[in-house]
Amino acid sequence: MPADGGIGAPTKRREDLRFLKGTGRYTDDLNRPGQAYVFFLRSNVAHGRINGIDTGAAAGMPGVVRIFTGADFEGVGGMPCGWQVTDKHGEPMQEPGHPILAQGKVRHVGDPIAAVVADTLDQARDAAEAIEVDIEDLPAVIDMKKAIEDGAPKVHDDLSSNLCYDWGFVEENKVAVEQAFKDAAHVTTLELVNNRLVANPMEPRVAIGDYDQAGDNSTLYTTSQNPHVIRLLMGAFVLGIPEHKLRVVAPDVGGGFGTKIFHYAEEAFCTFAAKALNRPVKWTSSRSEAFMSDAHGRDHVTKIELALDGDNNFTALRTETYANMGAYLSTFAPSVPTWLHGTLMAGNYKTPLIYVNVKAVFTNTVPVDAYRGAGRPEATYQLERVIDKAARELGVDPIALRRQNFVTEFPYATPVAVEYDTGDYVATMDKLEEMIDLAGFDKRAEESKKRGKLRGVGVNCYIEACGIAPSHLVGQLGARAGLYESATVRVNATGGLVVMTGSHSHGQGHETSFPQVVAEMIGIDASMVEIVHGDTANTPMGMGTYGSRSLAVGGSAMVRATEKIIAKAKKIAAHLLEAAEGDIELKDGQFSVAGTDKSVAWGDVTLAAYVPHNYPLEDIEPGLEETAFYDPNNFTYPAGAYACEVEVDPETGKVTIESFAAADDFGNVVNPMIVEGQVHGGLAQGIGQALLEGCVYDEDGQLLTGSYMDYAMPRAGDVPSFAVDHSCQTPCTHNPLGVKGCGEAGAIGSPPAVVNAVVDALQRAGKDVTHIDMPLSPSRVWAAMNQ
Amino acid sequence: MYAFELERPTSLADAVNALKSEEAQALGGGQTLIPTLKQRLAMPETLVSLTAIDELKGIRREGDTLIIGGATCHADVAAEGSYPALSDLAGLIGDPHVRNRGTIGGSLANNDPSACYPAAALASGATIVTNEREIAADDYFVGLFETALNEGEIITAVKMPIPQAAAYVKFEQPASRFALVGVFVVKTANGVRVAVTGASEGGVFRWSEAESALSSNFAADALEGLKVPSDGMIGDIHGSPEYRAHLVGVLTKRAVTKAG
Numbered sequence A: 001m002p003a004d005g006g007i008g009a010p011t012k013r014r015e016d017l018r019f020l021k022g023t024g025r026y027t028d029d030l031n032r033p034g035q036a037y038v039f040f041l042r043s044n045v046a047h048g049r050i051n052g053i054d055t056g057a058a059a060g061m062p063g064v065v066r067i068f069t070g071a072d073f074e075g076v077g078g079m080p081c082g083w084q085v086t087d088k089h090g091e092p093m094q095e096p097g098h099p100i101l102a103q104g105k106v107r108h109v110g111d112p113i114a115a116v117v118a119d120t121l122d123q124a125r126d127a128a129e130a131i132e133v134d135i136e137d138l139p140a141v142i143d144m145k146k147a148i149e150d151g152a153p154k155v156h157d158d159l160s161s162n163l164c165y166d167w168g169f170v171e172e173n174k175v176a177v178e179q180a181f182k183d184a185a186h187v188t189t190l191e192l193v194n195n196r197l198v199a200n201p202m203e204p205r206v207a208i209g210d211y212d213q214a215g216d217n218s219t220l221y222t223t224s225q226n227p228h229v230i231r232l233l234m235g236a237f238v239l240g241i242p243e244h245k246l247r248v249v250a251p252d253v254g255g256g257f258g259t260k261i262f263h264y265a266e267e268a269f270c271t272f273a274a275k276a277l278n279r280p281v282k283w284t285s286s287r288s289e290a291f292m293s294d295a296h297g298r299d300h301v302t303k304i305e306l307a308l309d310g311d312n313n314f315t316a317l318r319t320e321t322y323a324n325m326g327a328y329l330s331t332f333a334p335s336v337p338t339w340l341h342g343t344l345m346a347g348n349y350k351t352p353l354i355y356v357n358v359k360a361v362f363t364n365t366v367p368v369d370a371y372r373g374a375g376r377p378e379a380t381y382q383l384e385r386v387i388d389k390a391a392r393e394l395g396v397d398p399i400a401l402r403r404q405n406f407v408t409e410f411p412y413a414t415p416v417a418v419e420y421d422t423g424d425y426v427a428t429m430d431k432l433e434e435m436i437d438l439a440g441f442d443k444r445a446e447e448s449k450k451r452g453k454l455r456g457v458g459v460n461c462y463i464e465a466c467g468i469a470p471s472h473l474v475g476q477l478g479a480r481a482g483l484y485e486s487a488t489v490r491v492n493a494t495g496g497l498v499v500m501t502g503s504h505s506h507g508q509g510h511e512t513s514f515p516q517v518v519a520e521m522i523g524i525d526a527s528m529v530e531i532v533h534g535d536t537a538n539t540p541m542g543m544g545t546y547g548s549r550s551l552a553v554g555g556s557a558m559v560r561a562t563e564k565i566i567a568k569a570k571k572i573a574a575h576l577l578e579a580a581e582g583d584i585e586l587k588d589g590q591f592s593v594a595g596t597d598k599s600v601a602w603g604d605v606t607l608a609a610y611v612p613h614n615y616p617l618e619d620i621e622p623g624l625e626e627t628a629f630y631d632p633n634n635f636t637y638p639a640g641a642y643a644c645e646v647e648v649d650p651e652t653g654k655v656t657i658e659s660f661a662a663a664d665d666f667g668n669v670v671n672p673m674i675v676e677g678q679v680h681g682g683l684a685q686g687i688g689q690a691l692l693e694g695c696v697y698d699e700d701g702q703l704l705t706g707s708y709m710d711y712a713m714p715r716a717g718d719v720p721s722f723a724v725d726h727s728c729q730t731p732c733t734h735n736p737l738g739v740k741g742c743g744e745a746g747a748i749g750s751p752p753a754v755v756n757a758v759v760d761a762l763q764r765a766g767k768d769v770t771h772i773d774m775p776l777s778p779s780r781v782w783a784a785m786n787q
Numbered sequence B: 001m002y003a004f005e006l007e008r009p010t011s012l013a014d015a016v017n018a019l020k021s022e023e024a025q026a027l028g029g030g031q032t033l034i035p036t037l038k039q040r041l042a043m044p045e046t047l048v049s050l051t052a053i054d055e056l057k058g059i060r061r062e063g064d065t066l067i068i069g070g071a072t073c074h075a076d077v078a079a080e081g082s083y084p085a086l087s088d089l090a091g092l093i094g095d096p097h098v099r100n101r102g103t104i105g106g107s108l109a110n111n112d113p114s115a116c117y118p119a120a121a122l123a124s125g126a127t128i129v130t131n132e133r134e135i136a137a138d139d140y141f142v143g144l145f146e147t148a149l150n151e152g153e154i155i156t157a158v159k160m161p162i163p164q165a166a167a168y169v170k171f172e173q174p175a176s177r178f179a180l181v182g183v184f185v186v187k188t189a190n191g192v193r194v195a196v197t198g199a200s201e202g203g204v205f206r207w208s209e210a211e212s213a214l215s216s217n218f219a220a221d222a223l224e225g226l227k228v229p230s231d232g233m234i235g236d237i238h239g240s241p242e243y244r245a246h247l248v249g250v251l252t253k254r255a256v257t258k259a260g
């Protein structure tokens, strides 16, 4: 292993030095010479018809450069949707237009009506207050079920209804599923809500448009998880700028959690305005603006039914879900409740028959899209809650019921279209039981009781499909993009090298973990490897980072490119050593001739590549730089078992997490410290969803949780010291690193454990509570206990 | 934020003068006022900062009364310790940033229905000292964000009689961590006072039934069967009126037990 850490070493994150010292370079730290600032005037009503916008007085105010409204964008493309879902009748989803600035109607609180560009932000804001907008209030639709009733007000007048699609999966299984329910010995039914969340990355969104008149080139600096995707979507579908005339830069990004995947109107606006005004235009979101303009997450309402035979084997599963799309289709919104959710409904279990129905609904709320886990937490939550409820109804141990139904043979083709390559759910459950001392639970519960508290324990499993990729597969499922990844490895004459990756790090630590892989492959120090990402001008076309795909897909591309480098370097070494290429071995940065003591160092070979005095020029070109694109043939399937112990204060309903254990199978692990950090962060977000977070609109579509005064974020004190383990490793069979991805697991796997534990605590105390919807705030738990 | 002038007088007299202008407003720690300005919900021409005035800062004890300067920050009250329940309350406000900037005068002048200090002041029978007069706590709190203060009147000090026993129990609103309900219980030779914050649509209030029950028997048991009606309690996404009314009972018992 390289002295400073190869594969498997818990190397400290090199990027943290600059982040912790305040020397990171975030988009808001960038300023272009002569830049102007934009302030967006946003709708304060959820639904209304714009009868007029008078910018006259505002336009003459100090510092105002120009005021744009929807009328300035007629003929300009709208915000595109990157995924088309086909409904259960084979028809494409209803896809409404999404203008950059509102045209004709506003459709949610926060919908931008006008954009004021001025010399300073305060001037822009002053002028925005002087704009007179004549809006006729229209009734808003907020509740999904009401939104699709006959005669409900329509969010989009040109669509037939507020139903985006009615999706059935797998439609061919439907009849067999119904029969299985008729034949079942027991059916457990549960209705639940997967609460709407606001991602709240520490860094709010920022966009700076810049235009170079001399070369007719546009540049967008933006807080994005995938700059190439933004370049493609914005260039090709919104502004009509060819990709070679458009550069997108996403420098240090302070957290994304999905909400920075999507192409946003503010990005298109700044790019457009910079060219129109021939002046850089900057927008920095305030936190309040983020609450009403960042895509939200989750927001599903589901009825799930589980059928079991007389021996407690799962025989069928049926779900009916309403999925909130919000007012417009955000970039990947349609895929979340369908292909990222329906395909996961088998979970870790060999249920033979599954039918999933999803109705995606437009409402007068902020668009909803992927948020850490995206669809998979919703699937896991329903499934693991209904299994827990079934165990209670049948009077069997919830762990035993799960074990009995585990998939144990791999590869395993589920009835919902995916094939798990590897896994060992028994091993992770064994590990979990080892970690949590279930035998000691009664004693702990007794001790809690002495302090007047109710103790409960909840367990769940999860599986996720991540390493989001196979282009051929996602293409069949409606993706309007490929999902490969890319890397260019550029070796310098003196032996150091740069990896230019299409993946994007916004907290994941790629600058540390990626070099560990390359260093290990070549046998050089990791400090000789630098990672470049986030700028379309100097990285190959890549799809970015989300869906726990960076190492599994992007890392694999880097491995392939490095393999090409090594293959070429061996040719050079063979020439230098006057040996046959097949006899050359690379170890610890030395090329040697097998069975001899003849060798040449990595640095000698790289030097020869660029100073080819003695070089096989007739066989190979000088230089040492290779690119690889990697498109796997399947998703990866991390899985695990989680357990949570809670205490409930019966007088106030307050829940505290006493312990949380996670046993994960991520396949091979490159940097265990980073993996643990990712799990910790995911668990904090999952626990946040379960106990604290919830985005709430009132009936009129006003956002009641528009700031941290009402939207409860988890804090360090809300989570315990986690017990995490990733020693159960069944390597992925189809990527060169055998890795599976760990970024979302914590957020996917933790909410059901928390809710199961609270229900357990209440049941042990004799309360007839079978379910409480998240977030399990003190008032909700108290209300459930006292209903 | 709209543009404003900032004045930093070093004497009370200068501050009073500066506040005579209609468009001037006092600035304490800015922990409430600055966020309000950032949202452009207020438009003062001049902010008169009180935190450079030495005579408004600091804590001293005169007999059994603690006299706290109006511009004293929460962290200083938390550290002082001669009225433990009060220091305890101050130490639970916000986070270290808030506690090192926010002031007792600012909190009492603002009279947020979820703030903590109003409960302490009312339960302790404090006296609010201003540049114009002294106001008994019982007369000071008028309603939500409403007090007996006149335009431009400055809280210069708060006189807190130190009781025989006291305790504050705060149940945090999950998001803001202000008091969803907070109960301050005080026991003196003259009886017991119970002040409740966070719960009522009318702002901080005294729970008189509990006071009489506790005055004859200062024990949690004495509250058995007593309930505040849920009518007039705040209902929002963090708790119904019924829940808040219930918490008043639970927290009062806990406060009595804590006070010992």
Ligand SMILES: Cc1cc2nc3c(=O)[nH]c(=O)nc-3n(C[C@H](O)[C@H](O)[C@H](O)COP(=O)(O)OP(=O)(O)OC[C@H]3O[C@@H](n4cnc5c(N)ncnc54)[C@H](O)[C@@H]3O)c2cc1C
Residues within 6 Å of the ligand: B025, B026, B027, B028, B029, B030, B031, B032, B033, B034, B050, B070, B071, B092, B093, B094, B095, B098, B101, B102, B103, B104, B105, B106, B107, B109, B110, B112, B114, B115, B116, B117, B153, B154, B155, B156, B176, B177, B178, B179
């Ligand atoms: C994150 C956060 C958490 C918080 N948590 C809590 C909590 O848990 N409990 C709690 O009680 N509070 C909490 N607060 C509020 C905090 O205690 C504030 O400090 C307090 O409410 C206002 O005090 P200030 O000195 O900052 O006043 P400012 O914000 O400066 O002023 C508030 C108002 O009082 C006026 N004013 C200020 N000083 C005086 C004076 N001496 N005389 C007359 N008028 C004056 C101002 O003109 C203004 O109208 C929190 C605040 C924040 C930001």
